[in-house]
Amino acid sequence: MESKAPVTNGHIVAMGGGGFSMEPENSLLDDFVLSLSRHQPARVCFIPTASADSATYIVRFYRSFAGRCISTDLTLSEGPLPRHPALTSQIARFVAEQDVIYVGGGNTANLLALWRTHGLDVELRKAWSNGAVLAGVSAGMLCWFCGGVTDSYGGLALLRDGLGLVQATACPHYDGEPQRRPTYHRVIAEGAAAGFAADDGVALHFVGSTLVEAISSRPDAGAYRVERTGGGVVETRLPVRFLGAAREAIV
Numbered sequence: 001m002e003s004k005a006p007v008t009n010g011h012i013v014a015m016g017g018g019g020f021s022m023e024p025e026n027s028l029l030d031d032f033v034l035s036l037s038r039h040q041p042a043r044v045c046f047i048p049t050a051s052a053d054s055a056t057y058i059v060r061f062y063r064s065f066a067g068r069c070i071s072t073d074l075t076l077s078e079g080p081l082p083r084h085p086a087l088t089s090q091i092a093r094f095v096a097e098q099d100v101i102y103v104g105g106g107n108t109a110n111l112l113a114l115w116r117t118h119g120l121d122v123e124l125r126k127a128w129s130n131g132a133v134l135a136g137v138s139a140g141m142l143c144w145f146c147g148g149v150t151d152s153y154g155g156l157a158l159l160r161d162g163l164g165l166v167q168a169t170a171c172p173h174y175d176g177e178p179q180r181r182p183t184y185h186r187v188i189a190e191g192a193a194a195g196f197a198a199d200d201g202v203a204l205h206f207v208g209s210t211l212v213e214a215i216s217s218r219p220d221a222g223a224y225r226v227e228r229t230g231g232g233v234v235e236t237r238l239p240v241r242f243l244g245a246a247r248e249a250i251v
Contacts, residue, residue, distance in 0.1 A: 009208030011036045011133040012165060014141040016172040016198025018217050020064035021057065021105060021137060027064075028217035028243040029203050033135045034069055037099040042133075045098040046073040049114050050106025050139035053077040057104055069100070076114050088119045095123040100133040103140030108159055109152035111139055121163055128165060138172045141198065145170040148195060149184045156183040158192055166209050169195030174224065176200040184226055185233045194227035202240060214240045 013036070018029045034042050046061040048054055053075040065071045074094065095101070101124060103111075115121045128134050134144060142148045143162055148170035150159040156179050162170075171184040174197040184197055196204055196211070201218035204211060214223035223238040 010128045010131045011135075012128070012144050012206040012209075013133065013135040013203050014144055014166075014170065014172075014196075014198065014206070015135070015137040015203040016141060016174055016223075017137060017176050017200030018203065019102075019137045020060060022200065023217060024060075024064065026217050029201075029215070030064065032203070032205075032215060032243055033100060033102065033133060036133045037069075038131050039099050042069040042099040043097060044069040044071050044100040044102055045095070046071065046102050046104065047120075047140075048073065048104040048106070049076055050108060050111040051104055052106070052110070054104075054106075061102070061104075072098075074120075076118055076120070091118060091120055092123050092126075095120070095127050096130070098127065098132060100135060101127065103134070103136030103143060105136075105138030105140060107152045108139040108142050108150045108162075111143060112161060112163070115143075125163070125165065134165070135203075141172045141204075142170050145195065146193060148172075148192075149180060149187065156180065158187040166206060167193070169193050170204075171195070171197040171226070174199045175222070185235070188226055188228050188233050191228075194225070196238075197224040197226055197235075199223070214238050216240050216242050217244065218242075219244070 013033050020030055048057045051057050058073050144165045145162045146164040146167055147160045147162050149156055169192050174180050199221040201221040202216045202223050205213050219242050223240050225236045
């Protein structure tokens, strides 16, 4: 019997906040994402579903990545509903050609619903299994986990139906919004799965579904493991590598 080739998982770079949409003058996190690509120049696709395919957001992406990669985008807001076989086939071919999938912020619940309608959730998982980099900020962080803290429903609440590539919960903007930390602690205390929190300017880098390191574009930004124990909820600060350290040393 012919043996199957081993599956090589790609990367996930889950940003609590930062990147071109939040730090237009600080490219450290985006540079890190590009460095992980299996090809150079990287083929990078921006998916702005969570922002309802905001034209302004798309323009900002192209301006930020111009000359640094082969950039493109994938919009779904005007696609036919329900799922159309021809469109699904086009999406599958297009996604398979990309080295980096970069997901923007916005409404995570809407993002997941639309992706599942078009089968994009399945194609993204395939791309990741074949070595692609999945990256994103805010909603583009949260979607890769099984759930976490979202403002998709009007106020901060628990999202329960993420893609689950990483079997944990997550909380972006941990230091950027005052109610993020207490809300995450509360949902963990009420039974949500343990997980990870990231301040603005911090990204969690996974190879496959294993956390390799936390990185940052800001010297003092933090990343955390949050879990429930017999004595309540425990928050453990994780080591964070500041990506600007080498640049500062040169200066």
